[in-house]
Amino acid sequence: MWESLVVAALVIGCGMYAVWTLSPKKLRSRVARSLLRMQPKGRLQDALTRVANGQGGCGCTGCDRSPAERNEGAQSAYQPMSFQPRAGSILRSKADE
Amino acid sequence: MLLSELPNGAHALVERVFSGAPEVDSTVVQRLEELGFIQGEPVLMLRRGPGGREPLAVQIGETLFALRLVEAQSVAVTTPETLSIV
Amino acid sequence: MSLAHPENPMVIALVGNPNCGKTALFNLLTGARQKVANYAGVTVERKVGTARLATGQTISVVDLPGSYSLNPSTPDEQVMLEVIEGRRDGEAAPDAIVAVVDATNLRMNLRLVLELTRLGKPLIVALNMADVARAHGLKIDVQRLAHELGCPVVETVAVQHDGHAALMTHLQTHMASLTARARNTRLVKAPPHLPAHELQTRVRRILALVAPQVPKLGRFQYKIDAVVMHPFWGLVLLAVVLFLIFQAVFSWATLPMDLIKDAVVDLGDFVVAHQSDGPLRSLLVDGVIAGVGGVLAYLPQILILFFFILLLEDSGYLPRAAFLLDSLMGRVGLSGRAFIPLLSSFACAIPGIMATRTIANGRDRLATILVAPLMTCSARLPLYALLIGAFVPARKVGWFDLRGLTLFGLYVAGVVSAMAVSWALKRVWMKSHYQPLMLELPPYRKPSLRNLVLGLWERARIFMSRVGGIIFSLTVILWFFSTFPGPPQGWDPSQGPAIQYSLAGILGRALEVVFAPIGFNWQISIALVPGMAAREIAVGALGTVYALSSARSGVADSLAPVIAQGWSLATAYALIAWFVFAPQCLSTLAVVRRETNSWKYPLLMAGYLFALGYAAAFATFHITKAMGG
Numbered sequence: 001m002w003e004s005l006v007v008a009a010l011v012i013g014c015g016m017y018a019v020w021t022l023s024p025k026k027l028r029s030r031v032a033r034s035l036l037r038m039q040p041k042g043r044l045q046d047a048l049t050r051v052a053n054g055q056g057g058c059g060c061t062g063c064d065r066s067p068a069e070r071n072e073g074a075q076s077a078y079q080p081m082s083f084q085p086r087a088g089s090i091l092r093s094k095a096d097e
Numbered sequence: 098m099l100l101s102e103l104p105n106g107a108h109a110l111v112e113r114v115f116s117g118a119p120e121v122d123s124t125v126v127q128r129l130e131e132l133g134f135i136q137g138e139p140v141l142m143l144r145r146g147p148g149g150r151e152p153l154a155v156q157i158g159e160t161l162f163a164l165r166l167v168e169a170q171s172v173a174v175t176t177p178e179t180l181s182i183v
Numbered sequence: 184m185s186l187a188h189p190e191n192p193m194v195i196a197l198v199g200n201p202n203c204g205k206t207a208l209f210n211l212l213t214g215a216r217q218k219v220a221n222y223a224g225v226t227v228e229r230k231v232g233t234a235r236l237a238t239g240q241t242i243s244v245v246d247l248p249g250s251y252s253l254n255p256s257t258p259d260e261q262v263m264l265e266v267i268e269g270r271r272d273g274e275a276a277p278d279a280i281v282a283v284v285d286a287t288n289l290r291m292n293l294r295l296v297l298e299l300t301r302l303g304k305p306l307i308v309a310l311n312m313a314d315v316a317r318a319h320g321l322k323i324d325v326q327r328l329a330h331e332l333g334c335p336v337v338e339t340v341a342v343q344h345d346g347h348a349a350l351m352t353h354l355q356t357h358m359a360s361l362t363a364r365a366r367n368t369r370l371v372k373a374p375p376h377l378p379a380h381e382l383q384t385r386v387r388r389i390l391a392l393v394a395p396q397v398p399k400l401g402r403f404q405y406k407i408d409a410v411v412m413h414p415f416w417g418l419v420l421l422a423v424v425l426f427l428i429f430q431a432v433f434s435w436a437t438l439p440m441d442l443i444k445d446a447v448v449d450l451g452d453f454v455v456a457h458q459s460d461g462p463l464r465s466l467l468v469d470g471v472i473a474g475v476g477g478v479l480a481y482l483p484q485i486l487i488l489f490f491f492i493l494l495l496e497d498s499g500y501l502p503r504a505a506f507l508l509d510s511l512m513g514r515v516g517l518s519g520r521a522f523i524p525l526l527s528s529f530a531c532a533i534p535g536i537m538a539t540r541t542i543a544n545g546r547d548r549l550a551t552i553l554v555a556p557l558m559t560c561s562a563r564l565p566l567y568a569l570l571i572g573a574f575v576p577a578r579k580v581g582w583f584d585l586r587g588l589t590l591f592g593l594y595v596a597g598v599v600s601a602m603a604v605s606w607a608l609k610r611v612w613m614k615s616h617y618q619p620l621m622l623e624l625p626p627y628r629k630p631s632l633r634n635l636v637l638g639l640w641e642r643a644r645i646f647m648s649r650v651g652g653i654i655f656s657l658t659v660i661l662w663f664f665s666t667f668p669g670p671p672q673g674w675d676p677s678q679g680p681a682i683q684y685s686l687a688g689i690l691g692r693a694l695e696v697v698f699a700p701i702g703f704n705w706q707i708s709i710a711l712v713p714g715m716a717a718r719e720i721a722v723g724a725l726g727t728v729y730a731l732s733s734a735r736s737g738v739a740d741s742l743a744p745v746i747a748q749g750w751s752l753a754t755a756y757a758l759i760a761w762f763v764f765a766p767q768c769l770s771t772l773a774v775v776r777r778e779t780n781s782w783k784y785p786l787l788m789a790g791y792l793f794a795l796g797y798a799a800a801f802a803t804f805h806i807t808k809a810m811g812g
Contacts, residue, residue: 003463010466011663014656021653022716022769120617128621131251133291135383147414148510152519152620154412158290161408161624163506165519167617 098176101153101169103142109174111138111157117171126171133157134172192233193242193358194275196267198299199283200292201249201623204311207341208283209246212351236355245277251291253298254376267302279305281350283339286316286323287626289394293386296332298377306334309350313338315628321394328393342631404626411503418507428491429594430587432484433568439483444741447476462666469730470662474723475655477742481565481722482646486639488564492529493638497630501526502622509620515602516609518542518618521551525601528558532771536778547618550608552775553788556767557601559594562718566762567593569722573743574755596763600795649717657713658723661687665709665731680732687728701761701797702754702804706732715769718762757804764796 020028032048040048099117103109113136114129116122134140134157143154143161152163199205209217213232230246247263255261262271269276282299284292299306308328316323329336337353340346411417451472458464495501505522512521520542528535535555542548559567571586578585665687674681682688691709698708706728714721726742733745746755766772772785779785 003461007462007466011659014659017656018653018660018716021656024773118617125619127254128251128619130379131254131294132621136380137387138383143408144412145414146412146506146510147418149414150510151513152506152509152622154408154506154624159288160291161626163502163509163620163622163624165617165620168619168621 098174099170100140100142100155100164100172100174101166103174103176105142105144107142107176109140109142109176111136111140112173112175114172118167121167121171125168129168129172132162133160140172140174192240193279194245194277195242195279195281195354196245196247196277197281197283198247198263198267198295199249199311200251200285200288200295203249203283203285203288203292204339204341205249205283206246208309208311208339208347208350209244211341211344211347212244234351236351236358238355240358242354242358243275250295252295252379267304277304279307279354281307281309283309283311286310286313286338287321289323289390290386293389294379294382297382297385300332300334301377306332307350307353308332308334308336309339310336311339311341314340323394324392328389331389331392342633344633401626407627408503408624411500412506414507417503421504421507424495425594426583426587426591428488429591430584431491432487432564432590433571433584433587435487436483436568440480443476443480443482447472447480448741450476465666465731466659466662470659470727471655473726473730473742474658474662475650477569477726478565478650478654478719478723481568481719482643484568485561485564485646486643488561489530489642490635490639493635494630497628497634499625499627502624505622506624509622511602515606516547517551517554517602517605518544518547519620519622520618521547524551525555525558528555528560530561532556532558532560532767533774536771536774539778542618544618546612549779549784550605552778552784553608553791554601554605556771556788556792557597557604557764559597559763560718560767562768563762565719565722567759569725569743570755570759573747574750574752593759593763600764604791604795649719653717654720654723657716657720658727661709661713661724662727662731664690665728682728682731685731691728700804701800702751702757702808703761703800704750704754707754707758711765715766717768751808753804753807756807757800760803761796761800764792764799766792766796 036045036048039045098109100109100111111134114126114134116126138158141156143156145154146152146163151166151169153166153169154161154163155169156162197205197209209230209232212234217230217232232244232246233241234244235241245266247266250260250263253260253264253267255264265271266274267277267280280299280302282296284296296306296308310323310325310328313323325336325338335353335357337349339350411420451468454464454467454472458467495504505519508522509519512519517525521539523541524535524538526535527538532555535558536552539548539551539555542551567590571589575586575589580588665682665685667685670681670684674684683692687709688705690712691705694708694712695703695705698711703711706725710721710724710728713724722742725746729742729745729749766789772789775785775788776782
């Protein structure tokens with residue numbers, strides 16, 4: 001009996017986690033914001049705030065800003081191209097400093 | 098003489114930067130100047146990329162840059178020979 | 184005016200050329216206490232952090248984007264100038280400016296510093312990489328430089344963990360005077376701009392006084408470049424380097440992989456011994472251990488691959504690779520600036536797609552986004568490794584291991600297909616335009632061990648959080664769907680494994696209709712479904728599905744021998760071919776939607792990748808079968 005409970009709890013927990021992670025960002029932000037209204041404390045609050053502000057998934061952080069303007073490329077295109085040698089590799093950061 | 102006409106390994110001095118091709122607008126010209134392509138600066142043409150046309154690896158001052166052909170065509174240079182003629 | 188106090192901390196702005204180590208210095212000063220955002224209306228990043236002085240006081244540090252001059256020619260630079268001058272709404276004017284200068288390239292870096300001295304704001308020059316300059320025999324008269332510039336000069340070494348000590352000390356001792364002076368000279372307007380050649384004359388004069396010997400790039404830099412950038416030998420070297428990397432990925436990984444696999448099997452046996460048969464045991468053994476454990480085994484290979492990528496990046500080799508490949512890329516219609524986004528896509532297509540923002544031309548950018556997924560992302564590595572490990576014998580071909588060769592071949596296939604697709608796009612509806620290159624080729628440097636370790640640690644962390652998060656949860660869910668609803672009354676194992684009566688089994692058989700022509704059985708078909716969330720899951724999913732199909736219940740078998748026996752060679756090769764092209768994970772499609780602001784392109788991308796994958800798998804399957812596979 002308890003075995004089935006454990007299994008069920010695990011499966012349901014994983015289900016909720018998967019749904020949460022795979023949901024579109026806007027939806028998650030909205031849910032996080034409404035949850036924040038219930039005034040959680042401490043780390044839960046930090047985590048919810050981060051989601052509400054739009055932190056990305058996939059284990060990545062900080063590369064998730066929506067394009068500010070359509071001609072963003074035009075502006076940075078004329079910057080000389082350089083590989084950022086320090087502070088995070090090019091594999092994670094933008095091409096121009 | 099244009100930078101793009103320098104053979105591999107040749108030294109020269111920058112004369113000026115201008116728009117040497119229709120795609121090279123004033124922003125690009127300014128960028129090139131800011132990179133160091135300024136009158137009197139020594140420049141060294143290192144080599145071209147596979148294919149022999151572009152990009153062109155160029156040393157301006159102490160920095161190495163790879164440029165497009167049209168960018169190199171926008172830099173006028175003087176070589177020691179032409180200098181001595183004057 | 185009041186001194187800085189907690190509500191009004193002193194603000195310093197970091198300014199400097201790109202590639203001068205400014206960001207590394209910023210990281211040293213602020214550690215993890217940074218916040219990144221955007222200035223309203225423009226793309227320039229607003230990076231603010233707090234630095235803590237020894238006295239306990241905090242100062243606010245703003246890292247402005249790298250630039251070569253104060254002359255604003257783009258809106259980004261306009262913002263930067265406004266921030267420095269204190270004209271930006273909502274931004275506190277910096278009390279002091281720290282000009283970060285690359286000591287090995289004063290000639291280029293001093294121009295900006297001279298412009299800054301004319302602003303009249305308190306200025307401190309941070310002479311960065313002073314140690315490298317000295318190692319190259321370059322002697323800089325720091326006192327003289329300070330005198331000529333009219334401002335203090337401190338040495339910093341941004342790659343050392345305490346390299347910012349001198350700067351911090353200086354800020355501390357002078358904080359009072361700096362803030363007092365600054366707040367008395369609030370509104371500062373930049374004086375009329377000096378023409379470039381006049382600036383340069385002044386720079387040359389200062390250099391003659393301060394660093395009189397002509398600083399030369401070490402002779403060895405030229406010698407290395409003579410080979411590395413050689414139009415023929417350079418490409419050969421590039422190929423050899425890549426080759427060796429893939430060899431290493433297989434040969435170096437064998438030991439740690441076996442260790443992990445053995446540990447996983449032992450864990451499975453332990454659970455079987457201590458837990459009686461039932462859903463919990465099945466969940467643990469067939470679900471978690473077979474599934475997640477299967478993916479975990481590939482961590483060593485991913486780390487080895489990234490070790491080399493980080494090594495190449497840190498050493499300064501990558502811009503040379505970009506140089507060598509630029510004309511080839513141009514010929515298939517890819518902009519020269521596509522190199523960095525495409526290279527990033529080898530780790531994960533998402534940052535790669537975002538990096539395409541630096542490509543000005545809309546169509547060029549779109550073309551790069553569309554082909555980025557063909558670059559073999561790191562999530563495909565477990566899949567390739569599993570299939571190669573199970574189906575390609577560990578034979579030697581000359582010096583090289585056949586497995587490493589195959590892996591190399593798969594990566595090459597990804598790149599070649601990207602070029603082919605790009606070329607097709609160029610022919611059909613997109614032309615490439617002039618893209619400014621102006622690629623800086625920094626001097627070669629010894630890769631920093633610290634950066635290497637940090638980079639690998641970061642990669643391992645990302646991998647483990649994926650495994651513990653989405654991979655774990657989807658594997659459990661898959662287990663659930665593969666177990667329920669169970670077989671009907673009166674079933675016995677001779678009628679086939681229980682899994683075929685589960686939801687997943689039923690769904691798998693339905694999907695099999697679609698995939699049978701390319702040789703996929705229903706187990707593969709069902710494993711592809713959770714793979715849409717994260718590619719590596721397909722490995723774990725296969726593990727779970729086969730564990731549940733196994734006649735010997737409850738024993739943790741390793742997946743590879745099971746599929747090596749169960750699948751034909753044709754199926755295995757077809758699956759590999761499929762993965763070279765198959766559509767990306769959902770997150771990537773979501774990012775494409777955001778970046779292109781329409782549904783059309785992600786759908787187009789998914790569609791063409793599916794079609795290519797199917798066609799490739801079809802061809803591979805039937806050809807291999809015809810050849811007796």
